[in-house]
Amino acid sequence: MSGSGGIATLADHKRRRVEELIARTSEAGGVSLIRDAGRRLLRNPTAVVGAAIILLFLVIAIFAPLVAPHDPVQRFPELTRDLTVDHIPGATAGHPLGSDPLGRDFASRMIYGARQTLFVGVLATLIGLLLGVLLGVIAGAVGGRVDMVVMRLTDVMLALPSLLLAITLVALASRSTQWTVIIAVAVVNVPIFARLLRGSMLAQRESDHVLAARALGVKRHDIVLRHMLPNSLTAVIVQATLTFAVAILDAAALSFLGLGDPDINRAEWGLMLGVDGVRYFEVRPELAYFPALAIILVALGFTLLGESIREALDPKNRR
Amino acid sequence: MVRVILRRLIQLIATVIALMTLVFFWLRSLPGGPVDALLGERATPQTRELLTRALGYDQPIWVQYGRFLKNVVTGNFGNSIRTGEPVTEVISRAFPATIELAVAAIIIAIGLGIPLGYLAARHRGRLLDNATIIVTLVGISIPIFFLGYLLKDWLTQDIHLFPPSGRITTGLGNTDVTGFFVLDGLLTRELDASADALWHLVLPAFTLATIPLAIIIRITRASVLDVLDEDYIRTADAKGLRNATVRKRHVLRNALLPVVTTIGLQTGALLAGAVLTEKVYNWGGLGTLITDSISGGRDYPVLQALILLAAVVFIVVNLAVDLSYAFIDPRVRVK
Amino acid sequence: MALLDVRDLSVVFQRRGTRPVTAVDGVSFTVEPGQTVGLVGESGCGKSVTSLAIMGLLPRRGNTVAGEVLFENTDLLKLRPAELRDRRGRDIGMIFQDPLSSLNPVIPLGLQVAEVLERHQGRTRREALREARGLLDAVGIPDPERRLKEFPHQLSGGMRQRALIAIALACKPRLLIADEPTTALDVTIQAQILTLLKELVDNSGTALVMITHDLGVVAGLCDTVNVLYAGKVVERAGRHHLFAEPRHPYTDGLLQSVPRLDADRGGRLHQIRGSVSDNIPWSEGCAFAPRCDRVIDDCIGETVPLLGGALRCTNPVPKEVPV
Numbered sequence: 008m009s010g011s012g013g014i015a016t017l018a019d020h021k022r023r024r025v026e027e028l029i030a031r032t033s034e035a036g037g038v039s040l041i042r043d044a045g046r047r048l049l050r051n052p053t054a055v056v057g058a059a060i061i062l063l064f065l066v067i068a069i070f071a072p073l074v075a076p077h078d079p080v081q082r083f084p085e086l087t088r089d090l091t092v093d094h095i096p097g098a099t100a101g102h103p104l105g106s107d108p109l110g111r112d113f114a115s116r117m118i119y120g121a122r123q124t125l126f127v128g129v130l131a132t133l134i135g136l137l138l139g140v141l142l143g144v145i146a147g148a149v150g151g152r153v154d155m156v157v158m159r160l161t162d163v164m165l166a167l168p169s170l171l172l173a174i175t176l177v178a179l180a181s182r183s184t185q186w187t188v189i190i191a192v193a194v195v196n197v198p199i200f201a202r203l204l205r206g207s208m209l210a211q212r213e214s215d216h217v218l219a220a221r222a223l224g225v226k227r228h229d230i231v232l233r234h235m236l237p238n239s240l241t242a243v244i245v246q247a248t249l250t251f252a253v254a255i256l257d258a259a260a261l262s263f264l265g266l267g268d269p270d271i272n273r274a275e276w277g278l279m280l281g282v283d284g285v286r287y288f289e290v291r292p293e294l295a296y297f298p299a300l301a302i303i304l305v306a307l308g309f310t311l312l313g314e315s316i317r318e319a320l321d322p323k324n325r326r
Numbered sequence: 327m328v329r330v331i332l333r334r335l336i337q338l339i340a341t342v343i344a345l346m347t348l349v350f351f352w353l354r355s356l357p358g359g360p361v362d363a364l365l366g367e368r369a370t371p372q373t374r375e376l377l378t379r380a381l382g383y384d385q386p387i388w389v390q391y392g393r394f395l396k397n398v399v400t401g402n403f404g405n406s407i408r409t410g411e412p413v414t415e416v417i418s419r420a421f422p423a424t425i426e427l428a429v430a431a432i433i434i435a436i437g438l439g440i441p442l443g444y445l446a447a448r449h450r451g452r453l454l455d456n457a458t459i460i461v462t463l464v465g466i467s468i469p470i471f472f473l474g475y476l477l478k479d480w481l482t483q484d485i486h487l488f489p490p491s492g493r494i495t496t497g498l499g500n501t502d503v504t505g506f507f508v509l510d511g512l513l514t515r516e517l518d519a520s521a522d523a524l525w526h527l528v529l530p531a532f533t534l535a536t537i538p539l540a541i542i543i544r545i546t547r548a549s550v551l552d553v554l555d556e557d558y559i560r561t562a563d564a565k566g567l568r569n570a571t572v573r574k575r576h577v578l579r580n581a582l583l584p585v586v587t588t589i590g591l592q593t594g595a596l597l598a599g600a601v602l603t604e605k606v607y608n609w610g611g612l613g614t615l616i617t618d619s620i621s622g623g624r625d626y627p628v629l630q631a632l633i634l635l636a637a638v639v640f641i642v643v644n645l646a647v648d649l650s651y652a653f654i655d656p657r658v659r660v661k
Numbered sequence: 662m663a664l665l666d667v668r669d670l671s672v673v674f675q676r677r678g679t680r681p682v683t684a685v686d687g688v689s690f691t692v693e694p695g696q697t698v699g700l701v702g703e704s705g706c707g708k709s710v711t712s713l714a715i716m717g718l719l720p721r722r723g724n725t726v727a728g729e730v731l732f733e734n735t736d737l738l739k740l741r742p743a744e745l746r747d748r749r750g751r752d753i754g755m756i757f758q759d760p761l762s763s764l765n766p767v768i769p770l771g772l773q774v775a776e777v778l779e780r781h782q783g784r785t786r787r788e789a790l791r792e793a794r795g796l797l798d799a800v801g802i803p804d805p806e807r808r809l810k811e812f813p814h815q816l817s818g819g820m821r822q823r824a825l826i827a828i829a830l831a832c833k834p835r836l837l838i839a840d841e842p843t844t845a846l847d848v849t850i851q852a853q854i855l856t857l858l859k860e861l862v863d864n865s866g867t868a869l870v871m872i873t874h875d876l877g878v879v880a881g882l883c884d885t886v887n888v889l890y891a892g893k894v895v896e897r898a899g900r901h902h903l904f905a906e907p908r909h910p911y912t913d914g915l916l917q918s919v920p921r922l923d924a925d926r927g928g929r930l931h932q933i934r935g936s937v938s939d940n941i942p943w944s945e946g947c948a949f950a951p952r953c954d955r956v957i958d959d960c961i962g963e964t965v966p967l968l969g970g971a972l973r974c975t976n977p978v979p980k981e982v983p984v
Contacts, residue, residue, distance in 0.1 A: 013934065014956055021961040025951055028941040162337075163344045166637040170598035175633055178620045179352050252467065259469045260602055265621045280472060285606075288475050289483075299472040306467035451722075557762040563718055564757075565777045565828065566750030569742075575776070579767050656767055656812040 044319040054315030060308030068121040075115040076101065080272040086110040095291040107294065108283050109271070116274040117297055123275035124255055124305065127189055131254040134193035136247050139200020146201065147208025148231045154205070161198035169195040173257050177266040185268040192257045196250050203246055207239035241320055248313030252306035259302055276301050331649065338641045343395070345637050349630060350394050354387065403631040408619065413631045416615065422505030423493055423611030426523075427603070428596045430531035435538035436589060443546025443585075444578070450551065458543060465540030470599060474533040474606035481529060491608040494523045534603040538592035545588045549581040556580070583655055590647025594640040662734070663691040664868050665715070665836055670728035672707070672714050684710045686892035686943060687728070694835065697862065697869040699883035699900075701876065701915070707892040708872045709758075712838045715870075716755055717745045732836070751781040754829030754867075758841040760821035764813035770797075770824055771809030777831045796827040801857060819850035823857065830861060837862065838870045843878065855881060876919055880904060888912045891940050891948035895973045908977040910955045947975065 014022050048054045067074060077083075087110030089096045097105040104114035146157035167175060176191035177183050208231075211217050220230050259277030261267050263285060267278050276298040284295030361378050378384050382393065397403060403413035446458040482490035494500060494507050500519035503510045508527065511520025553559060554577060562576045597612075604613030616632055619625035652658045672685040685707040692698045700708040713719045714726050717737060730737040732752065737745060749755075757763040765773060774796055775789035784792065790809060797805035800823040813821055822842060829837055839858065843851040859882055862869045871883055879886055879900065886903050888896040888911065896909040907913040917931035933952055940948040946961040947953070953960070959975045967973045 013954060014951055017956060017961065018958050021958050024945070024961060025941055028945055029939055029951055159341070159344070162341045163348065166341050166345050166641055167633070168595040168598040168636070168640055170595075171601070171636055174598070174601060174616065174620075175349075175629075178616075178624060178629055179349065256467070256469055260471065263469070263471045263602065264605065264617055277469075280469060285471065285475055288479065292479065295472060295475065299469060302469060303464060303467045307463055310463060310467060557757060557759060558765040560718055561757065561763045561825070561828070562765070563746075564716060564749055564755040565780065566746045566748065567776060567780055568746065571776070571780070575768065576765055580765070583767075654767070656769075657814050 044316075048315060048319045051315050051319065053311050054319070057308045057311030057313075057315060060304055061312060064121055064125070064305050064308065067118060068125040071119045071122045075112075075118040076103070077112040077115040079115045079119040079274045080111060082110040083112060084110075086112070093290050095287060095294070097291070097293070104293065104297065105291075107279075108287055113294070113297070116279065117276075117301065119274040120276045120279060120298065120301065123273060124258075124277065124302070127185070127192075127258050127275060127277070128251045128255045128305075131189045131192040131258070132196070132247050132251045134190065135196030135250065135254075136200050136243065138193070139197040140204050140243060142197065142201040143204025144208060144231065144236065147205040147212070148227070148235070157201065157205070161201050164194070164198040169253070170257055170260055173261060174264065174266065177261060183261075183266050183269060185270065185273065188258055188261050188267055191261070192254045195257065196254070199250070200243065200246060203242055204239055207242055208235055211235045211238060241316075245313050245317045245320070248309050248316065252309040252313075255302060256306055334645050334648070338638075338645060341641060342634065342637050343398070346394075346398050346630070346634055347391075349633060350391060353626060354390075398634065404627045406619075406625055406628050407623070408625045408628070413627050416628060417612070417631055417635065419505070420610065420612045420615045423609055424597075424600050424604070424613060426493075426506050426508060426527065427530055427534060427600060427609060427611060428593070430527050431534035431596055431599075432538065432589070432593050434531055434535040435542050435592065438535075439539050439542030440546050440582070440585065443543040444550055444581075446543065446547045447550035447554070455547075458547070462540040462543050465536050466544075468536070470533055470536050471602040471606050473536055474530075474603055477529050477533060478606065488529050489526050493526050493609060494519065495526075498522060530603050530607040530609055533606065534596060534599050537599060538589075538596065541592055542585060542588055546581065546585050549584045550577060553577050553581045579654075583651070586650060586654065587647060590644050594643045597636050597639065663731075664694045664696075664733065665692040665870070666729075666731040667691070667711075667715065668729040668731065670711060670714060670730065671726070672710050672719065673725045673727075675723050675725065683892055685714060688887075688889070688892070688894055689728075690887050690894065690897065692836065692868050692870060695866045695868055696885070697871060697883045699879040699886040700870065700872045700889060701874065701879055701886055702889035703874055706889040708889050709840050711889075712755070712840050712870065712872050716749060716753065716838065717742075718755075747781075750777050750829075750834070751832045752834050753836045753838065754832070754834040755838045756822070756825045756829045756840065756842050759845045760818060760825050761813060761845075763825055764821055766813055769810050769812060770816070774809075774824065774828050774831060777828055781832045793827075793831075796831055797824065800824070800827045800830075800861070801853075802827075818846050819853060822846060822850075822854050826854075826858065826861070830865070830867070833865060834867060836868045836870065838872070840872045841874070842871075843875070844873075851878075858882070876915055888915070891943065893943060893948070893973065894967060895949065897967075897971045906980060908972050908980075909974045910953050910976075910978060911949050913978050914954075947973075 014025050017025070083102070083106070085099070086096055086102065086106035090106065090108070090110050095106055095108055096102075099105065102112050102114065104112075104117065107113045107116055142157050142161070146154040164172065173191040173195050176194060177187050180187045180191075212235075217230060217234055220234050225234070255277060258267070258275070259281050262275075262278045262281030264281075267281060268275065280295055280298035280302065284298055287294050361374055361381070361383060382390060401414060405412055406416050409416065442458060446455045449455045478490055481487045489495065498519055500507065500516055500523075501510060501514045503513050507523035508520050511517055511523060559572065559576055562572045567576075600609075600611065601613035601616050603609065604611050605617050608614070612632065612635075615628065619628040619632070668689050670685055670688045671683065673681050673683050675681040688707070688711055690698065690700075700711060702708050710719070715730050715737065717740075719726065726738060728738070732748070737748070740748070764770070771790050771793050774793035775784075775786060778784045778789040778792055779786065782789075794805045794809060797808055802808055802820055802823050808816070808820075808824075813824075816824065826842075842858065843854050846854060855878060858869070861867070869882075871878065873879060883900050885897065885899055887894050888903075888909065890911050896903070896907070896912045898908075903912065904916065907916050911933070914931065914933040918933060934954075935952040939951045941951060941961075942948065943964050946963065947956075947965045950956045950960045955976045955978070957976045965973050965975055
């Protein structure tokens, strides 16, 4: 019936023109959600700024030994010489940002700080993510009693505001190390990831593609791992990006409260700001300004990127 | 409705007891137990044994746990290790200071946050909106203790606009009635004391309000934008209603629903922010108490009570928000 | 004099970073007082955008509206926003597709009806609510007194659409625009709502612009029909004429794809090949050409004009020659 007419009957050059025009319009349309999201992300200045900040941060962290003028823990006689209770030397030749309270090169400590801050942030986020995702997948996939136990557990963890939970965890450890800080900050995020995953699992359990897989006799763990988990991952990535920002802020807060890493050699921005920065605020405020600015920038970068990804993935914003 | 509240209350109590149980067993699982944690590693065996017996740690663990639960329920937390005073007394002394600070902060956050978020949404994409977005982003990215020091440095050192620390000028001779200094001044007609306390409150309250303010602005903005896209707003416009009516009756009422949840969460989170803010301004409330009870040897009896208090406040605030939803959203009411 | 005279109406969407899209491309049609006019087409053909443009309800950001919308000789497009608000709801009422999302979830139904009367007829709240009760009664909502205090989620779909009709007709407008008013409803309810609409419109002498993709709706209701494709009117005819003798292949296709009880059993239902996205710009020829069974070389190349103001086709379906 429909074979009788249509553009097949047109003269060649007319038909080619029509095909070409249709190809051009459909190019703008039917693109997959992910590709479409990626395209919108690249067009979004907020996302690009966020990504640029993170990239810069990563480059500095990775190449710290090449970028930094000095060893971050070495004390320099020319700096210690002028140190007093109410004087910390500013910029001098060879030390562009001057000295820290122990006569170390502040610029090098700032640069190596990217490394340590990245370390703390990434580990805290990753540990929280892995534990949370594990709990969430188990709760969502198994359901029943297991689900109830996991949910009550997250209830308990969510019974305190996050920073207060972190403070509690560190306070309950008999003494703090870098690891108590990382774990405390990580644990705080476990219930968030767990609930995110569980919610996503439950939503998918009744969805068409999972029902179809089940009807085809796909094994349960295969359904969970191959069909459900990948669909939840985008939400996890967004949450992880946002969590990173919170993690380094929380770590800084713990340092400020005297619950941070006790290692005086460690160059980490939160530690530098929370301990020396505020202690010598009136002597040399730069000791606070620089790490604070670095923390703000990096937190901002991750927040910008995370929110742009979330926005780009929102089907409401397609086209 | 009553059944829902009851069920939530039971859940609340269960959650708090579970939390306290975790704390209890955690403390006992520390190497050397709580006694070592209290005395440090260099204590002599004699003092250690004395304290172990005094605190009842020589008894079987389930006896200890039973007594611990009883104490939690009856509100008997023992004495502070640092000062020897009863824990309840130490806490109730610090309580009003933090509540005063938190109330001031949440008033600032709501009072400024909702109008600013609404204005930003109305001016979407224009200068005011972009400026608001940037400022709020910085607001959630800045370590608030650093902001505290910054404000203190500018506004109390460079310009002597505000007092740098404390809740009230010492030697003012104000009468203490409730412990809420601003309120006390009003009650006793010592208006100068009220004004002085209020003056001390400004910087800490703004510092503490930073994060909730930024978040409330952002949520309000996003929510208003969402609502503006709704079909019922188009209907309201199709009715020819005046702009002001559409905004007040149709946009704002719906847009505020998600904001209420945020306000609840942020009010709870103020407890955490207070720990930082109080340290910056030497405020002397619960936050200061937490810091003091951690640094210089852990004061576990006080800490336990504080954790319990924080959890109860946090959960109750969130419960209150959930319940308030039933009153503002008719869709929840019937369910 | 026509009640509504839409002349060369165009709407162009332009979002940041995307190519501009012409949703409505020079649409003209008229509505006489008391007349019922249909705008028919598949989703995406620009019929809803046309109605929103007439009402001035398109968001101002990113939309360019050109042409004239003469309502009783006043160009609505030239009115200041406040002047337009005075007319909307009073002179022109509108009902929408999804009755649930079109009613405010947190405001009692009574106020949602009453507020139109307060606004345009200077009623007090009490008077307006009393009148609202009468209006709900008139659209067939049982127990209106109780419904006044209820919220939209407590009503059934049909009931909600009745309420929206009550709102739209509250101030006895001279024109009612109905944008797919039955699409979101159950089939049994659809007929009820259409009957109600027809009754109300006939009794009050209100003109109606009916926007729909459903030719069944058109058949029961409309005096004249405008068929839209890709933002342009492709055929315009009286109802009987259009159904008896469609000229545009698109109209013909639409009609043939309606299942008929009197058709041969076992005969396959006709379908229009491809989808709305398979089209070419009007400037390059007939936008429908890629999906058309009657396409000829002359269809491609340049814009096809609206011949005689009624048919935009180079190779129309031939008139049946009386034997």
